[in-house]
Amino acid sequence: MLDQHFRDLMAGVCAPVTVVTTADVDGPQGATVSSLASLSLRPALLSIALDRHSRLLSGIQATGRFGVNVLGAGQDDTAISFASRTVDRFGTTEWSMSDGLPRLDEIAGWAACDLWRTVEAGDHLLLIGAVRHVASTHRAPLVYGHRTFGTHSRFAERSRPAIVDLITACAS
DSSP states (O other), X not given: OHHHHHHHHHHTSOEEOEEEEEEETTXXXXXXXXXXXXXXXXXXXXXXXXXXXXXXXXXXXXXXXXXXXXXXXXXXXXXXXXXOSSSOGGGSSOEEEETTEEEETTOSEEEEEEEEEEEEETTEEEEEEEEEEEEEOSOOBOEEETTEEEOOTTTTTOOOOOHHHHHHHHHO
């Protein structure tokens, strides 16, 4: 009973949708993950959680590296493909190697990480990554809440002053 109530509670917490990747001698590996969290600025650390039986977890532990592809709004199909066990995950989306890791095209953000620590956490392992390279865009992020994909409802409405206006305001 507690399990279902906990699932229902956490379903209402919006989470960023990412595809976590690694690569080894067998090729690229990746899976949809919604447990991304920022941990520290100095040093730059982030965390993800993976099921103990995950093939991706084994690959990350073997290589000591992983990439975090933060999906953008409208990349629902990519999230679904990488969550499926029956789809050729890397055959359904455009990608390339970046920093020695598979990086998906047209994503909202990217981080290449070295595995810094692993923490036991129930039926999952919490992986803490030391961020070695990062890139981001101003694309609306894909989020997951109440078992539905979406984005922040006011993201598109947010005004962004032109950089020239910001520079002029600072010079005044």
